[in-house]
Structures are given as structure tokens and as C-alpha cells.
Amino acid sequence: MAGGGGERPVLIRWEERDGQRVPVRHDGRLAEQLRSIRMEVGVLGNADGSALVEYGGTRVLAAVYGPREAHPRHMALPDRAIIRCRYHMAPFSTEERKIPAPTRREVELSKVIREALEAVVITELFPRTAIDVYMEVLQSDGGTRTAAITAASLALADAGIAMRDLVAGVAVGKVDGVLVLDIDEIEDNYAEADMPVAMAPNLDKVLLLQLNGVLTHEEFVKAMELARKGIHAIYKLQKEALRRKYAEAVQEGGGQ
Secondary structure (H helix, E strand, O other): OOOOOOOOOOOEEEEEEOOEEEEEEOOOOEOOOOOOEEEEEOOOOOOOEEEEEEEOOEEEEEEEEEEEEOOOHHHOEOOEOEEEEEEEEOOOOOOOOOOOOOOHHHHHHHHHHHHHHHOOEOHHHOOOEEEEEEEEEEEOOOOHHHHHHHHHHHHHHHOOOOEOOOOEEEEEEEEOOEEEEOOOHHHHHHOOEEEEEEEEOOOOEEEEEOOEEOOOHHHHHHHHHHHHHHHHHHHHHHHHHHHHHHHHHHHHOOOO
16 A cells, blocks of 8 residues: 555456456466465464464464463453553564564554454453463565464464454455455555455454555445455464364374
8 A cells, every 4th residue: 555666566467267357466366365374383382372374475473471460460450361462573574674663553553453352362261360462573475464363363272262263364455446365565565455354253253354545335345255255264274273283282192
């Protein structure tokens, strides 16, 4: 959405496939296609829970500590845990070095991610405690907030925090008049609209929805359908990542 410098790349080309004209994106993906997604759980030995999530060239590491005694104590709540989130982009995550200090955007994203996670974590099971969630963007290529919330949800599950559902996210964009799933950095730079969405798929609840740019009502409905389709595919990968980790743990433990 920021607009790129220099010559504008060709983002959408039209090709004949099976007798139909279909839009093909600059990286060869079709409009409804996700990037290659990789997830790994339990990647940090010193955290209670952790996960690494990659959406194409975007790479996010999440770590969870807690539930543990809340400090300072006056922040503790008598009936539930508090969740504290820190979304941060590493200085080396972008093409040009980013300042290490948290920016206003990072503070805002930390807040919206926390609000999304509060909707699924059963905080009343852990009164007077704090659960800290750290999300570090190691490499940015678009969709960092949605990759971060997907990673944070996995890290919470890895820490054994009781949740009503996992949370998965993806961004839908409008590029050259075409709605596309899982928008990357180049597309984001020239998009007419960018709409990050996060959901708890099993609960069928939308937990995060932001829209930069303009969509018509019809486009918005189609964009939500596209986001829902992508999120369900990512949700399936989350569950596979958790199963894989614990299947490996059982094997290492001799099936005990």
C-alpha cells in the first residue's frame, strides 16, 4: 500500500488455462493460492512454548512464558490471567535496517494480536498470573501480523496453555483489480487494498479484521470467503505441526 519506487513490476498477467482466462501473479501463483507455508513447534529450549512460522519469505518466531506470577503485582487480576504481547520486527528483517526500538505500528499490532488471543485463551484457569507472548519477525515479505498471530497461537498450545481454539491468520489483497490470497510484500506495495484477517476456525469466529484501502461490498464478501478458505488450510497445517511434535516426543520417549 505504500507504493514502490522505480519501475512498477507486472503483478497480474492473464493466461488461457483449460479454455478460461485466469489471473497469474508475479510469482506464478493463482489468485486463490497460498505461498509455501512451513511450521515448526518447540524450536526454543528456554521458552515454555515456541513456534517458527514461514509464509513464503516471511519468517516469524514466537515464544511464550507462563502462566507465571504477574509482575508488577498490581497488574494481576483476581479472576484470570493477563496476556501481554510484544510484536517486534528485528532490525535485519527488512531490506533497509529497521530501528530496534518499537514503533507505533508495532505497539498497535501487539494490541490487536493480544485482543485476538484473549478471545481463545481460557484465562480464568490461571488467576493472578501473566502469560507473555513474544513475536519476533526475523524476515519480512508481507503478511507479518497474520504469520505472527499464527505462530503465537502455536506457541501457546506448545506451552500447554488451555485454549478454546487455535488462531490462524492470512491477508487478502486487491491487486490490479483482482482479489488475491496471502499477499506478499511486492503486491502489498502496489495493492489497492490489503485486508489481514485472523479467525478461530473451529469456533467460526473472526478475531482480527483490518482493511487498508477500499473494497466494494461485493469485493469485501468475496475477500472474506477467500480469507476463510486460506485460514482453514493454515489451521490444518497448525494441527499437523502440533501432532508432528508430539508424535516425535512419544517416539523419543520409547512410546511411553
